Amino acid sequence: MNAPRHLFRIQCIGCVSRFLGTPVQRVILTGGAHLQTPGSHYSNGQFLRPFHCSAVCSTSRPNQTEFEKAVEHQMQHKDKTLVTHDDLFERAARDSKTKADFNRVVDVFNKADIRRRGHVEFIYAALKKMPEFGVERDITVYNKLLDVFPKEVFVPQNFIQRMFNHYPRQQECGVQLLEQMENYGIMPNVETKVLLAQIFGEKSHPMRKYQRIMYWFPKFKHANPFPIPHVLPSDPVELARFSLTRIADGLDAKVTVYQYPSTDITETGEEVTHPHIIGIQSPDQRSLLAKHNPCRPVYVEGPFPLWLRKTCVHYFLLRADPIPPEEKVEEDFDPEMIGPEQSLFYPQRVELDLERDFGDDESFYVDDVEEGAVYAMCMAGQGDQATLSQWISGLQETCPILGQIPTVFRLESGPRELQTSSDAQQTPEQEVEIDQIIEEDPQRTQGVNQ
Amino acid sequence: MAVSRRAFYGVIHRQPLLFQSTLKCSAILSTRSIYERDYRRPGQPPDTRWPWQKIHFDFSKGVEGIKNHIGLLKDEFVQRWTGPEGRPLLEHMLEQTRVQWEFRGPESLDQWVVSSDQEIGGHSVAYIKLGKNNTTCFLYGTLCSTPPRDGETRYSGYCTLRSKQPLASFDRKKHYDWSSFNTLHMRIRGDGRPWMIPFSKFFLSSRGRIQDNQHVLWLDKVKSIGFTLGDKADGPFQLEIDFIGLCNDLAHTEEFAYELYKRNPEV
Numbered sequence: 268m269n270a271p272r273h274l275f276r277i278q279c280i281g282c283v284s285r286f287l288g289t290p291v292q293r294v295i296l297t298g299g300a301h302l303q304t305p306g307s308h309y310s311n312g313q314f315l316r317p318f319h320c321s322a323v324c325s326t327s328r329p330n331q332t333e334f335e336k337a338v339e340h341q342m343q344h345k346d347k348t349l350v351t352h353d354d355l356f357e358r359a360a361r362d363s364k365t366k367a368d369f370n371r372v373v374d375v376f377n378k379a380d381i382r383r384r385g386h387v388e389f390i391y392a393a394l395k396k397m398p399e400f401g402v403e404r405d406i407t408v409y410n411k412l413l414d415v416f417p418k419e420v421f422v423p424q425n426f427i428q429r430m431f432n433h434y435p436r437q438q439e440c441g442v443q444l445l446e447q448m449e450n451y452g453i454m455p456n457v458e459t460k461v462l463l464a465q466i467f468g469e470k471s472h473p474m475r476k477y478q479r480i481m482y483w484f485p486k487f488k489h490a491n492p493f494p495i496p497h498v499l500p501s502d503p504v505e506l507a508r509f510s511l512t513r514i515a516d517g518l519d520a521k522v523t524v525y526q527y528p529s530t531d532i533t534e535t536g537e538e539v540t541h542p543h544i545i546g547i548q549s550p551d552q553r554s555l556l557a558k559h560n561p562c563r564p565v566y567v568e569g570p571f572p573l574w575l576r577k578t579c580v581h582y583f584l585l586r587a588d589p590i591p592p593e594e595k596v597e598e599d600f601d602p603e604m605i606g607p608e609q610s611l612f613y614p615q616r617v618e619l620d621l622e623r624d625f626g627d628d629e630s631f632y633v634d635d636v637e638e639g640a641v642y643a644m645c646m647a648g649q650g651d652q653a654t655l656s657q658w659i660s661g662l663q664e665t666c667p668i669l670g671q672i673p674t675v676f677r678l679e680s681g682p683r684e685l686q687t688s689s690d691a692q693q694t695p696e697q698e699v700e701i702d703q704i705i706e707e708d709p710q711r712t713q714g715v716n717q
Numbered sequence: 718m719a720v721s722r723r724a725f726y727g728v729i730h731r732q733p734l735l736f737q738s739t740l741k742c743s744a745i746l747s748t749r750s751i752y753e754r755d756y757r758r759p760g761q762p763p764d765t766r767w768p769w770q771k772i773h774f775d776f777s778k779g780v781e782g783i784k785n786h787i788g789l790l791k792d793e794f795v796q797r798w799t800g801p802e803g804r805p806l807l808e809h810m811l812e813q814t815r816v817q818w819e820f821r822g823p824e825s826l827d828q829w830v831v832s833s834d835q836e837i838g839g840h841s842v843a844y845i846k847l848g849k850n851n852t853t854c855f856l857y858g859t860l861c862s863t864p865p866r867d868g869e870t871r872y873s874g875y876c877t878l879r880s881k882q883p884l885a886s887f888d889r890k891k892h893y894d895w896s897s898f899n900t901l902h903m904r905i906r907g908d909g910r911p912w913m914i915p916f917s918k919f920f921l922s923s924r925g926r927i928q929d930n931q932h933v934l935w936l937d938k939v940k941s942i943g944f945t946l947g948d949k950a951d952g953p954f955q956l957e958i959d960f961i962g963l964c965n966d967l968a969h970t971e972e973f974a975y976e977l978y979k980r981n982p983e984v
Contacts, residue, residue, distance in 0.1 A: 450949075479927070479929070483927055486974075486975065572952075572953060572954075572955070574950055574952075574954075576950065577949075577950045577951075579950075579952050579953075624967065627813065627967060628813040628814060629813075629814065629964065630814065631814050631816050631902070631960070631962045631964075632814075632816055633816045633819050633959075633960050633962070634819075634821065634852070636850070636852045636853065636959055
């Protein structure tokens with residue numbers, strides 16, 4: 268009355284039915300019923316043991332945690348594997364979701380069955396749960412998941428197996444795992460390669476995928492000349508400083524902190540929060556603003572979005588309309604720079620581009636789009652007019668002409684969810700007077716640029 | 718079909734943009750030609766109509782079409798006497814820069830097609846309009862990378878601006894011939910700088926997957942140019958383009974940035 272004999276019987280009946288056609292259907296049904304009786308008998312008594320499962324794994328270990336026991340119980344009474352594995356992770360995630368918890372679930376699965384039954388479903392479920400546990404950017408976790416695959420079982424043994432897709436579901440699963448690594452920008456390491464070679468062999472699809480990643484990732488790693496770090500500064504002031512220097516990429520541009528974020532309690536007991544205001548202005552912009560015609564207004568516009576990977580910050584501009592052609596002043600060059608008394612061999616002003624030849628033409632036959640000058644940029648904790656007029660009054664200290672120029676606020680009510688959480692965690696020593704202005708050189712304080 | 722859908726992609730990054738404005742016009746159009754089958758979403762029944770059942774006969778449209786095509790045919794014959802592509806030979810030979818697309822009016826937007834993952838069932842939206850003073854093309858919308866719930870599609874979230882392929886008379890396809898240039902020159906709203914991408918940096922990819930067999934871009938067979946956003950950062954986006962030109966950067970001598978001498982991965 269053992270199970271393999273029943274399996275054999277079913278196969279025999281199947282063969283017979285293929286030869287004889289319909290009349291045997293009833294016989295199969297009875298055969299199936301005959302098979303089911305011992306199974307149900309088993310499930311009444313102890314556990315339902317799968318066919319190829321060795322007896323070793325079913326012996327209960329003495330020092331098992333409650334979670335592991337529950338998992339093992341579940342593994343043995345599974346009916347739909349994918350659901351069970353999802354459950355497995357949810358059970359582990361009930362109290363905390365960390366890398367250790369994730370690793371514990373994988374360990375439990377590895378220990379539960381020496382044959383690693385249902386490992387493909389388990390890996391798919393684990394891949395889906397990775398962002399939840401916060402381990403989606405961790406190469407060691409990916410390697411640990413790859414380690415779940417049984418070794419040397421799926422390696423093709425001869426050329427026919429190699430020619431046809433050997434164990435396609437498992438290979439697909441391996442490719443899927445590597446694809447998730449690729450999507451999160453994780454570069455595989457040597458351990459991944461060794462594992463893949465052990466599991467799938469040298470010329471399998473996952474191995475190919477690994478080779479492709481290893482070829483293309485280093486090529487595109489430094490494709491962006493202005494990289495953004497994965498972890499952005501949590502301090503809104505630091506974040507604003509980083510973003511502003513990123514937009515206005517001039518070496519001499521000065522970042523000015525007009526106001527640090529702070530919370531004051533007034534005499535009546537109300538809490539007044541001062542949002543942070545950080546601006547940037549280069550000397551060129553400053554001199555342009557000094558030359559601005561005071562009859563014409565300047566505009567404060569915004570908020571405009573700036574994306575730093577998955578974070579969106581907003582900034583504001585101080586700009587003017589383009590100067591009409593009748594008001595344009597042709598600026599002469601300094602006669603000292605181009606006069607005849609200049610040395611022929613060491614001229615102070617050279618109009619040559621040494622990378623270009625004389626015949627090279629770099630100009631395009633296209634109408635130039637005239638746009639007004641941008642005088643300054645800022646990022647603020649709140650996008651209302653009161654905050655931005657503080658910025659303008661701060662700008663007046665360096666550009667007194669701004670007091671005579673009418674300023675028009677053209678603000679749009681855009682999405683304003685800007686660094687909400689970090690405002691609360693300000694320490695008291697960061698509280699600074701409103702009009703205190705601290706000037707810094709952005710390039711030297713920019714530790715964030717990689 | 719796979720070959721015709723292949724595209725070369727350059728490496729462009731999402732750049733900070735400065736301004737916004739208010740005009741609006743455009744809709745989502747299909748980007749496929751009649752010979753390529755449309756993308757069939759999982760769960761949709763296949764189109765079983767015969768080819769003649771898809772023809773909509775319209776007399777006025779026919780007259781319009783004949784006028785249009787005869788005009789194009791006449792141009793083809795007459796322009797040949799002036800020089801290649803209707804320009805004098807000297808101009809053609811000495812040309813170092815060319816403005817291929819510029820946005821200076823509503824009719825310039827007709828050469829472009831906007832599409833997003835709505836055609837595969839996603840939720841991103843993309844629109845195109847003329848920017849401030851009608852001198853720029855303003856692409857804006859919202860990216861949403863939630864995949865459609867059809868059980869098969871795993872990834873979603875893209876928005877694309879793509880130029881239409883030029884057509885000669887009687888809907889014959891033409892190609893741009895850019896073989897005398899080596900760099901794409903674009904003026905995009907970022908920080909006002911032009912963005913130049915050498916053609917040597919373009920790589921071959923098909924349906925979003927980089928191909929193993931790479932090849933130098935065939936500059937005399939360029940069908941269209943496209944900008945695709947798919948960086949999985951959900952939220953609004955905008956891109957403003959002033960013009961797209963070509964130039965011959967003699968300081969750039971690289972032919973192809975990726976290896977050609979062996980297949981990747983090696984077989």
